[in-house]
Amino acid sequence: MDVSRRYEDLLERILVKYEEKLDEHQGNECIDAFLADENAEYRITRKNIKALLAELFFGAGDSSASTTQWAMAEIINNPNILESLRVVGKKRLVQETDLPKLPYLQAVINETLRMHPVGAVFPREFQQECTIGGFYIAKGTTLVINAYGVMRDPDYWEDPNKFKPERFLASSGSSWQEERREQAMKFLPFGGGRRRCPGSNVAYIIVGTAIGVMVQCFDWKIKRGYEVNMEETSGLKLFLALAHPLECIPLSRTLNPLPTNLQITDL
Structure with missing residues (x-):
């Protein structure tokens, strides 16, 4: 498995873990808005969210x-x-x-x-x-x-x-x-x-x-x-x-x- 694939799998696991604990969050967070806004004019995909996380974590x-x-x-x-x-x-x-x-x-x-x-x-x-x-x-x-x-x-x-x-x-x-x-x-x-x-x-x-x-x-x-x-x-x-x-x-x-x-x- 190449490095980029491992990074993508890591970010996916982070998102899944985040979704499993939505009820524990205090107030709305930006990831909540990205995941919930299904009817937005410009749809933010799961791939977009992982790209943003990669920028924040690795960059x-x-x-x-x-x-x-x-x-x-x-x-x-x-x-x-x-x-x-x-x-x-x-x-x-x-x-x-x-x-x-x-x-x-x-x-x-x-x-x-x-x-x-x-x-x-x-x-x-x-x-x-x-x-x-x-x-x-x-x-x-x-x-x-x-x-x-x-x-x-x-x-x-x-x-x-x-x-x-x-x-x-x-x-x-x-x-x-x-x-x-x-x-x-x-x-x-x-x-x-x-x-x-x-x-x-x-x-x-x-x-x-x-x-x-x-x-x-x-x-x-x-x-x-x-x-x-x-x-x-x-x-x-x-x-x-x-x-x-x-x-x-x-x-x-x-x-x-x-x-x-x-x-x-x-x-």
Whole structure:
């Protein structure tokens, strides 16, 4: 049995198990809607659902691991950032529910994705002919968006080659919403529009929880030298990775048991 067939069988088993426990679900979930909407104008088939699950499970896995490595490399090279991330304390481990309350951690992830996007370029195909900037574009023309170049554009990003998570923290004043709209056109780690990566929310949760726990529980040293070598893989930048493996030594930090009366508002 080939690998693709095994993956398809695995996803089918996941769907069957899900269907067997529909009564145990709390509220409606997206898979419930996909499975139940038999009269929809655009029918979502079982094959479509398995394709979506494959994108979420397998696509988010490798890309999340790569982003976590890049983030830890930047954090190790910037000890001040490491200390700024340790806001939950030593009473308990960082949890998924903490992530919305940790804006600096989110800023570190966004800055990592800006500088080291997993997908450096996005190929797209024109579905119909059009004219852009006076140039005629024929139907079927392939467009390649250089997301790596856009997210390091010095005309928009200040010090584009410097790791500065603070650029993603909310600024004060009414200009913040306008700034966010402008930023959406320049920050493209997951693509954009209808073709935006469907696993982006999953990736933020996986990467945020992993980094939060690693910086909370350990100090980090590299095996050789004083800084992590940030050289990227050479060649066509379709998928960015560290040219040299990230080899670190974790030094344990003591964590105390969680007091029964401690609430998230106390952190």
